[in-house]
Amino acid sequence: xxxxxxxxxxxxxxxxxxxxxxxxxxxxxxxxxxxxxxxxxxxxxxxxxxxxxxxxxxxxxxxxxxxxxxxxxxxxxxxxxxxxxxxxxxxxxxxxxxxxxxxxxxxxxxxxxxxxxxxxxxxxxxxxxxxxxxxxxxxxxxxxxxxxxxxxxxxxxxxxxxxxxxxxxxxxxxxxxxxxxxxxxxxxxxxxxxxxxxxxxxxxxxxxxxxxxxxxxxxxxxxxxxxxxxxxxxxxxxxxxxxxxxxxxxxxxxxxxxxxxxxxxxxxxxxxxxxxxxxxxxxxxxxxxxxxxxxxxxxxxxxxxxxxxxxxxxxxxxxxxxxxxxxxxxxxxxxxxxxxxxxxxxxxxxxxxxxxxxxxxxxxxxxxxxxxxxxxxxxxxxxxxxxxxxxxxxxxxxxxxxxxxxx
Amino acid sequence: xxxxxxxxxxxxxxxxxxxxxxxxxxxxxxxxxxxxxxxxxxxxxxxxxxxxxxxxxxxxxxxxxxxxxxxxxxxxxxxxxxxxxxxxxxxxxxxxxxxxxxxxxxxxxxxxxxxxxxxxxxxxxxxxxxxxxxxxxxxxxxxxxxxxxxxxxxxxxxxxxxxxxxxxxxxxxxxxxxxxxxxxxxxxxxxxxxxxxxxxxxxxxxxxxxxxxxxxxxxxxxxxxxxxxxxxxxxxxxxxxxxxxxxxxxxxxxxxxxxxxxxxxxxxxxxxxxxxxxxxxxxxxxxxxxxxxxxxxxxxxxxxxxxxxxxxxxxxxxxxxxxxxxxxxxxxxxxxxxxxxxxxxxxxxxxxxxxxxxxxxxxxxxxxxxxxxxxxxxxxxxxxxxxxxxxxxxxxxxxxxxxxxxx
Numbered sequence: 001x002x003x004x005x006x007x008x009x010x011x012x013x014x015x016x017x018x019x020x021x022x023x024x025x026x027x028x029x030x031x032x033x034x035x036x037x038x039x040x041x042x043x044x045x046x047x048x049x050x051x052x053x054x055x056x057x058x059x060x061x062x063x064x065x066x067x068x069x070x071x072x073x074x075x076x077x078x079x080x081x082x083x084x085x086x087x088x089x090x091x092x093x094x095x096x097x098x099x100x101x102x103x104x105x106x107x108x109x110x111x112x113x114x115x116x117x118x119x120x121x122x123x124x125x126x127x128x129x130x131x132x133x134x135x136x137x138x139x140x141x142x143x144x145x146x147x148x149x150x151x152x153x154x155x156x157x158x159x160x161x162x163x164x165x166x167x168x169x170x171x172x173x174x175x176x177x178x179x180x181x182x183x184x185x186x187x188x189x190x191x192x193x194x195x196x197x198x199x200x201x202x203x204x205x206x207x208x209x210x211x212x213x214x215x216x217x218x219x220x221x222x223x224x225x226x227x228x229x230x231x232x233x234x235x236x237x238x239x240x241x242x243x244x245x246x247x248x249x250x251x252x253x254x255x256x257x258x259x260x261x262x263x264x265x266x267x268x269x270x271x272x273x274x275x276x277x278x279x280x281x282x283x284x285x286x287x288x289x290x291x292x293x294x295x296x297x298x299x300x301x302x303x304x305x306x307x308x309x310x311x312x313x314x315x316x317x318x319x320x321x322x323x324x325x326x327x328x329x330x331x332x333x334x335x336x337x338x339x340x341x342x343x344x345x346x347x348x349x350x351x352x353x354x355x356x357x358x359x360x361x362x363x364x365x366x367x368x369x370x371x372x373x374x375x376x377x378x379x380x381x382x383x384x385x386x387x388x389x390x391x392x393x394x395x396x397x398x399x400x401x402x403x404x405x406x407x
Numbered sequence: 408x409x410x411x412x413x414x415x416x417x418x419x420x421x422x423x424x425x426x427x428x429x430x431x432x433x434x435x436x437x438x439x440x441x442x443x444x445x446x447x448x449x450x451x452x453x454x455x456x457x458x459x460x461x462x463x464x465x466x467x468x469x470x471x472x473x474x475x476x477x478x479x480x481x482x483x484x485x486x487x488x489x490x491x492x493x494x495x496x497x498x499x500x501x502x503x504x505x506x507x508x509x510x511x512x513x514x515x516x517x518x519x520x521x522x523x524x525x526x527x528x529x530x531x532x533x534x535x536x537x538x539x540x541x542x543x544x545x546x547x548x549x550x551x552x553x554x555x556x557x558x559x560x561x562x563x564x565x566x567x568x569x570x571x572x573x574x575x576x577x578x579x580x581x582x583x584x585x586x587x588x589x590x591x592x593x594x595x596x597x598x599x600x601x602x603x604x605x606x607x608x609x610x611x612x613x614x615x616x617x618x619x620x621x622x623x624x625x626x627x628x629x630x631x632x633x634x635x636x637x638x639x640x641x642x643x644x645x646x647x648x649x650x651x652x653x654x655x656x657x658x659x660x661x662x663x664x665x666x667x668x669x670x671x672x673x674x675x676x677x678x679x680x681x682x683x684x685x686x687x688x689x690x691x692x693x694x695x696x697x698x699x700x701x702x703x704x705x706x707x708x709x710x711x712x713x714x715x716x717x718x719x720x721x722x723x724x725x726x727x728x729x730x731x732x733x734x735x736x737x738x739x740x741x742x743x744x745x746x747x748x749x750x751x752x753x754x755x756x757x758x759x760x761x762x763x764x765x766x767x768x769x770x771x772x773x774x775x776x777x778x779x780x781x782x783x784x785x786x787x788x789x790x791x792x793x794x795x796x797x798x799x800x801x802x803x804x805x806x807x808x809x810x811x812x813x814x
Binding site for chain 1: 518519524544545546549550552553554555556557558560569571572573574584586588591610611612613634637641642643644645646647648649650652653654682683684728729731732733734735736737740812814
C-alpha cells in the first residue's frame with residue numbers, strides 16, 4: 001500500500017534528499033518517485049547520466065547535497081531530465097528502496113541559517129497577540145527583517161523535540177514581573193518555508209533582487225519551534241536566542257527551483273517604494289498549499305491551511321537584503337521565510353497568533369483546549385505545490401514534543 | 408629584529424593557530440615561540456610527542472584546529488608540556504619558520520558563532536549613547552544576553568574590511584525619519600574576546616556554570632565590526648543582522664585555557680540572585696589587558712585600554728545560559744563576549760560609547776576628529792595576559808577600512 005505522501009512524488013517533482021539504509025549504510029544522495037527512494041550513486045553507475053559533464057558518481061556518494069547543489073543550474077536540469085526519462089513509465093524501480101526501509105537525514109550541511117519575518121499578516125497578528133496592537137516594525141516596508149539562527153540545532157523531520165528549560169516572566173498580567181526558571185510554558189511551532197542556497201556568492205558583492213533566484217537550489221519545509229515565554233524576555237534588545245535555538249526541524253526533501261518553475265505567482269504589490277536593489281518586477285512567490293496539524297491523544301486536528309503566495313517579501317528580496325551589506329552566501333545556507341500566515345482565521349502559521357498568545361483557547365478535534373503545545377503533541381507540516389494532480393510536494397516535516405529534562 | 412609582538416609568545420604561552428607558507432603550502436596546525444612559527448605535524452615526526460596517545464601527526468596536518476581542540480584537556484596539557492620541554496632553552500628553532508614568512512588563517516572551523524553582551528558598562532554606555540538613558544535591558548541581571556552571528560563573514564586578522572551598504576535613518580534629529588540607502592555612515596569596531604569551544608556538548612543536556620569551563624579550548628580576540636546606522640534601524644524587533652554580518656575579524660592565535668590558568672580572577676559579585684544553573688562560585692574572568700588603536704593618515708592613536716576582568720558575565724555563565732534550553736555545542740563554536748568596556752573614559756571598547764554615537768568627537772593624535780571610522784582607518788586590537796613579563800598575548804587583531812562598493 002502506498003504511503004500517504006506517495007502521490008506528492010510524481011515524475012514532475014524529482015526532489016533531492018540524503019538517505020541511508022541497511023543496504024546503503026553510508027548516508028548519500030537520493031531522489032524519490034512515489035515510495036521508491038532512488039540511490040543516485042547507484043544510478044550513476046548505469047548509463048543514465050553518461051552525457052552530463054560532472055563527476056556525478058562521486059558527488060552522489062556525498063553525505064550532503066552541497067556538492068550537487070553547487071553545480072550549475074544547467075547540470076541540475078540535465079540530471080532531472082535524465083531521471084525523468086529513466087523512470088517515466090513508472091515500472092523501473094532499479095537502484096531504489098522503499099521509503100519505509102530508509103532513514104532520511106538533514107539534506108544539506110548548513111553553514112549559516114537565517115530566519116526572516118516576511119509575512120505581513122504574521123507580523124500584524126503577532127504584534128496584536130503580544131502588544132495588543134496591529135502595527136509594523138519601523139523597517140518592515142523597506143526590507144525583509146531577519147536574524148541569524150542556530151545551525152547545530154537543525155534536526156531532520158521525525159526527531160523528537162525536548163521542551164526547553166529557560167527563564168521567563170511568570171505572569172505578565174501581575175504587578176510584579178517575576179522572572180522564574182523552569183520548563184517552557186508557551187511552546188509553539190512556526191510553519192515556514194526555507195530556501196537552500198545553491199550557487200554561492202562571495203562576500204562584498206551584493207545581489208540585486210532580480211538576479212537572486214539564480215542562487216536558490218530549492219525549497220524545504222521548516223518548523224522553527226519557539227518558546228514564546230523564553231523568547232519574550234530575551235528579545236529586548238538582541239532578538240531571539242534561547243527561545244529558538246533548542247530545535248529547528250527541516251523536511252527531508254528539497255523541491256528544486258525547476259520543479260517549482262511552473263508554479264510561480266507574482267509577489268503582492270509593494271505597499272511603498274523600495275530601494276533600487278530590491279526593486280524587481282520578476283520577484284515571485286510560489287503556489288504552495290501549506291498545512292499544519294496537531295495530533296494529541298491520537299486525534300488529529302488541522303490547525304492551519306495557508307498559501308505561500310501570501311508572503312509579502314519573496315526569497316529574492318530576502319537574498320538581496322541579506323547580501324547588500326557585503327555578507328556572502330555559501331552553498332547549503334538555509335534562508336527561512338518566517339511564519340507563513342494569511343488573513344483568514346484558519347491561516348495562522350503559529351499558535352501565538354491562533355490563540356492570542358495562549359489567551360484564547362482553540363478547540364482541538366477531540367474537544368480538548370489548545371493554547372500552546374503539550375508534551376506528547378505531534379506537529380506535522382505538509383506542503384503541496386500547485387494542484388494535487390501535479391504530484392509535487394515536500395512530504396512531511398514532523399516532530400513530537402517530549403517533556404523537559406530535569407533541571 | 409624581533410617583531411613587536413614577539414615578546415607575547417614566550418614559553419608560557421604556546422598558543423595554537425593555522426599557517427601556510429612557501430614551504431608548507433597546505434594550511435596546518437602551528438604554535439609560536441617568539442617569532443618562530445612551529446609546524447606541529449613536522450614536530451610530530453620527531454620524538455617530541457612519542458608518549459602521547461593521540462594521532463597527532465594526522466591531527467596536526469588538518470587545516471583547522473578542530474580535531475586537536477576536541478581532544479581531552481589532559482592531551483592538550485601533555486602536548487603543551489612536550490613543546491615547552493623541546494623549546495625551553497630558546498635555541499632550537501627546528502620545524503619552524505619566521506612569522507614574516509607565513510600566512511595565518513582563521514584557526515578553527517566555526518559551525519556557529521554567538522555574540523553576547525556581557526559587559527555592564529558597555530550596556531549602560533551604549534544605552535546612554537543611543538537612548539540617552541543609562542539603563543539595563545529587563546533580563547540583564549538574570550543571564551547574559553546573546554544573539555547568533557554570521558559564520559561565513561568571519562575573517563582572519565589582516566583582512567581589509569569593506570564599508571557596508573545598507574538602509575538607515577538619514578537623520579534621527581529630523582522630524583521626518585527618512586530611510587535612505589547608501590554606504591554606512593557610522594562604522595564602528597567592537598573590542599571583544601571570544602571563547603573557542605573544545606569539548607562538545609550534545610543537545611538537550613545543558614551545562615551548569617560550574618562545569619562550563621571544561622568546554623573551552625582557549626580564547627581569541629574578536630573585532631565585531633558594526634554599522635551603527637544600519638543596526639539602529641533593524642534592531643526592532645529581531646536584533647542585529649546586516650549591521651553586523653558583513654565582517655567579523657578574529658585574531659590568529661588561540662591562547663589556551665591552560666596558559667590562562669594562572670591569570671584567573673574572581674568574577675564581579677552578582678548584583679542580584681541568579682538561577683541555580685548560573686550560580687557558580689568558581690566563575691572567573693581572566694587578567695587580560697586589552698587595547699584598541701586607530702591608525703589614520705599614518706598617526707597612531709590609542710583609543711581604549713580596558714581589562715577583561717571588568718566583565719560582569721563570564722564565559723562559564725555564557726555557556727551555561729547558551730545550553731540551558733537544550734542547545735548543543737560543537738567543537739570550534741565561537742562564543743564572543745560582546746564589547747569589553749570599563750567605567751573610565753579611556754575604557755570604551757567601541758566608538759558608539761566613546762563618541763556618544765558620533766555626537767561628541769574624540770581627538771586623534773594628529774588632531775583629526777574621530778566620530779566613526781573613515782575609509783583608510785586601520786583598527787588594531789591587542790591583548791596581554793597577566794603582566795608583560797609573563798610573555799603571554801594574542802598578537803594582534805587588525806583590519807583596515809576600504810570604501811564601500813558602488814551600489
